[in-house]
Amino acid sequence: MVNLLTGPKGTGKTQQMIALANTASKESDGNVFFIKKSHRDTYSLSFDIRAICMDDYEAIDNIDAYLGFIYGMTSANHDIESIFIDGILKHAHISLDDIPEFIEKLKKISRDFNIDFYISISADKNDLSHVDLTDCALLN
Template sequence: MVQLIVGNKGKGKTTQLLEKVNSEIKEIAGNIVYLDKNTKHMYELNNKVRLIDVSQYMIEDSDEFVGFVSGIISQDHDLQQMYFDNFLKIACLEGQDILAAMNKLEKLSNNFDVDFILSISMDESQLPEGLKEKVIVSL
């Protein structure tokens, strides 16, 4: 399943994402990975959550990002959830159509039973029609 936390920049999406990940780690049996553009939120995350600074991995487009996510999934058979903060930035999708990448993430989610929770700096009204049903928080 893919879930979205959407809202314009500075509206509190990261706070919502951090609250969700820290509450989920207490409830689920599997592992959680948190992808971000830096390590700024390292101390706000539960120490059982694996934080990955995507900027360190020379990802240049959304296909490389999906490949990166696939590699993480392939290395952890206990992976249950992945959180993507600043999704448009870390997936190299700023100012681009996000539908193709979202469809690939949905397929990965279904194939490997991993849930993806994304924060997207975009107003809900700007989302493609097929993605609006995935919104869990709109700020």
């Protein structure tokens, strides 16, 4: 399942994502990953969540490289249950125009590897009208 948390910048999406990830790590038998732009707020995550800061991977600079990175994570760790991606529009030069393709590919990864994705997007729900929300959940 792909879960989307939308809203304008500064509406508390990061704190909601951190709370959701911390809850998931307590309830999960597998691994929880949290992908974010920088090292900021990493201390708020539970110690058993694998935090990944994309600033450390500057060569990942487009949607294909980003998806390759996610596929690499899944191939290296078959126990991933949840991947949280905070502020996707800040990562790898991904724009709102890339979101439909990105969501479709995450749906496939979710089905193939039984991974729940949680994505925060600094955009209004109306800005996502071109996204096929089948098999997605809006968290707000």
